[in-house]
Amino acid sequence: MDFIKTTEADSKYNNLESMTVSDLLVNINNEDKTVPVAIEKALPFIEAVIAQTVLKLKDGGRIFYMGAGTSGRLGVLDASECPPTFGVPSSLVVGIIAGGDKAIRDAVEFAEDSTTQGWDDLLAHNISTKDVVIGIAASGTTPYVISALEACNAKGIITGCITCNHNSPLSQTAQFPIEIIVGSEFITGSSRMKAGTAQKLVLNMISTATMIQLGKIKGNKMIDMQLSNDKLVDRGVKMIMTELNISYHDAEILLQEFKSVRNVLKHANNGN
Structure with missing residues (x-):
């Protein structure tokens, strides 16, 4: 052709x-x-x-x-x-x-x-x-x-x-x-x-x-995104709030401790 x-x-x-x-x-x-x-x-x-x-x-x-x-x-x-x-x-x-x-x-x-x-x-x-x-x-x-x-x-x-x-x-x-x-x-x-x-x-x-x-998304959320600015940190906190049904303050503390949304959810799912 x-x-x-x-x-x-x-x-x-x-x-x-x-x-x-x-x-x-x-x-x-x-x-x-x-x-x-x-x-x-x-x-x-x-x-x-x-x-x-x-x-x-x-x-x-x-x-x-x-x-x-x-x-x-x-x-x-x-x-x-x-x-x-x-x-x-x-x-x-x-x-x-x-x-x-x-x-x-x-x-x-x-x-x-x-x-x-x-x-x-x-x-x-x-x-x-x-x-x-x-x-x-x-x-x-x-x-x-x-x-x-x-x-x-x-x-x-x-x-x-x-x-x-x-x-x-x-x-x-x-x-x-x-x-x-x-x-x-x-x-x-x-x-x-x-x-x-x-x-x-x-x-x-x-x-x-x-x-x-490859499993980089949960539901429709970017749980592995890099927390490289305040907007993304806020997004991550709100993801955790929704998934775990907790307050913004508690979600923020968890994100600061575990450094990523995936790590927080993994920790929560393990019953810790």
């Missing part, structure tokens, strides 16, 4: 500079509304990636997100939010961006074009067959990502991907591809818009569902 890069297709809108701010917002919002519908079509493929990821993490493995530009930044964002949300070490979900940490804020010229650096970056983390590597590229053509996944495949490492073009080189490389076909962007080729939104939503699904499967 021929590969058509719909993320580069001409926008359905023209003369954007002549639109009022109101018209711009309405049209952008109308395009954004199509993203969840596109994701819904790919849910079985997202589930397949999560199933593999859960198996690997239960066996002591890790998740690696790899991307360039916006895609890389979104992977780094999702990875960085897992420790405070789920209380996991920063080494469990790792975001790697072409060009290194500098590229999170500033574009690093031609970093995405390397066909060797991606694998080198994974080797720096002692990548192994216990791990899962998920390549992220709206276009599905980023050499940095594709070459890294090719190397992983050759070494027996599970690979997945998130892309917004059908039958792209990246989709053909990944063992478990996820394709979210969002079509042309409001500004032609600006894949930081719908494609970026789609990638962010899918990354949320992967990390959240995986962590729930």
